[in-house]
Amino acid sequence: MTTHQRVERAEDGAAPNGALRLRPITAAEHSAALRRPGPYTRSFLQTPGWARVKTGWQAESLGWWDERERLAGSALVLYRQIPGTRRSFAYLPEGPVVEWADPRLDRWLDPLLDHLRGTGAFAVRMGPPLAYRRWRAATLKASAGPGRRIGDVLPDMVEPLGAAVGDRLREGGWRRCGEDGQGADAQPRLVFEIPLAGRGLDDLWTGLNQEWRRNVKKAAHRGVRTAVEGAGSLPAFHDLLRVTEQRDGFSLGRELDYYQRQYAALNAEQPGGMRLYAARYEGEMLAAHTLLTAPDGKRVWYQTGASADHRREVRPSNALQWRMLCDAVLAGAEVYDMRGIPDDLDPASRAYGLLRWKTGTGGEAVETVGEWELPLQGAVNKALHRAMNAYLTRR
CATH class of the missing domain: 3.40.630.30 (Gcn5-related N-acetyltransferase (GNAT))
Structure with a gap:
């Protein structure tokens, strides 16, 4: 979304003009x-x-x-x-x-x-x-404080x-x-994006903060295994999602058949349009995340994440996100979209924990036009x- 000023060309390369x-x-x-x-x-x-x-x-x-x-x-x-x-x-x-x-x-x-x-x-x-305003992760970290909100902070960029x-x-x-x-x-106005265009895996790794790198290494050392799994793993994913909702105090209100329908429809239209990633430790699924891919392949979305209450010390979610980020880079995606984030910059608030987790990837908060x-x-x-x-x- 850094090239908004370009004109979208018609199929033969000519800009559309005149009546439509x-x-x-x-x-x-x-x-x-x-x-x-x-x-x-x-x-x-x-x-x-x-x-x-x-x-x-x-x-x-x-x-x-x-x-x-x-x-x-x-x-x-x-x-x-x-x-x-x-x-x-x-x-x-x-x-x-x-x-x-x-x-x-x-x-x-x-x-x-x-x-x-x-x-x-x-x-x-x-x-x-379209994007409207952008804040780098470093800006948000430096601006955190009691009662602070992202909207209170001067953005690093305003998209003309x-x-x-x-x-x-x-x-x-x-x-x-x-x-x-x-x-x-109905859709999140404030999202978190990780720019991928022109970056390799080494660039992606150095963009993570120290805590993220430590947790990804810990997961690898403890033997956490990540993989893309099929529709047969959706029930286990949904069970973990219910655990996550109860633990974190929210409810998406989506039954298993919603994800099964989504998986079937998006993959029928575009192979790989929806993928289910899972992190397993000693064979047990400890975390599962869904990843969606744009029709032109230029953007991917981390849509829904779920994790177990136990064995969190082996850091399955960090391992899973790192795998998903690496796959996105290798597939040629230009943006990794982590979807909605809270506006809350108060370290004492519960919502700030989610924001802090996402900013650790080194991306940026983006306010869309809405x-x-x-x-x-x-x-x-x-x-x-x-x-x-x-x-x-x-x-």
Whole structure:
């Protein structure tokens, strides 16, 4: 995401210009478009496979075509119908994939909004896949203190495109979630990324802090073994996840069949789209993490981690993350995304422990542009909107 200023090229290398038309596309067309290299994140949440994961939602793949009939952008739209009505809420998680640097952004968004109105959607939420602000791990460590939050700290970098897109959306009547009474983001706005582009394994190793290197060595010395395992290990992973949730005081609310459905759908669309990594000690699974890969292979996501309460002294989670990072580098990924982190920089808080664990990898905290909403049918029914926002926040 360090090359946001580049223009995404159409399939023959020409930048799309002039009028754009929007129409539904097949899953095959959509998948092919997402595999094409470009400057913006191709999130797993924007793949046709993700539509098969999300129960209770209707899905549609859309494509923008330029005047020469080239597919220039794509979107996965999820529709949630409000019970007892013919109205629905349209949601584009971490999308759409369009030319966000285009000074005429409305030529991309206007056809989308017209289409969504035609479906009967009363409102739309989208999450442009852009970064806004960045903080290096060293900056966060130096800024930690009682009552401190990441948002209080001067960022190391402000992304011009992310800031500009936010301004343009606000001018167009969009409202950022979490502001002006809008619901909270359904996807994490604050994430932790480890840049991989141009780095080898030695660079990755020296980027770890001393504690991380010590723990990875300890796991190797004690005989912890890491491996990519198949769908048959998902039940054991889910058992560990329940242990983790109880220990750390949270609940994702996801049953085993959710992960089985996700594993089947993402790997059917793209071999290796979802992998399950496991760390075993004396044959026992002590930690298991899921890793997702972008359609173009440029980004991987550490999605869900689970670990046992016992034998934590052999450091299975550190060993597992190191294996996953090494595999990502060797596969040519440019970013290792560890997903959401808390905003809390208070060392006395429980949340700070998760942040500290992730910052030990030497990456950076990234605030994304976030999710934005727009009413589509005049005055939005507030009760419908409250109900939908409550559902998204809970999920």
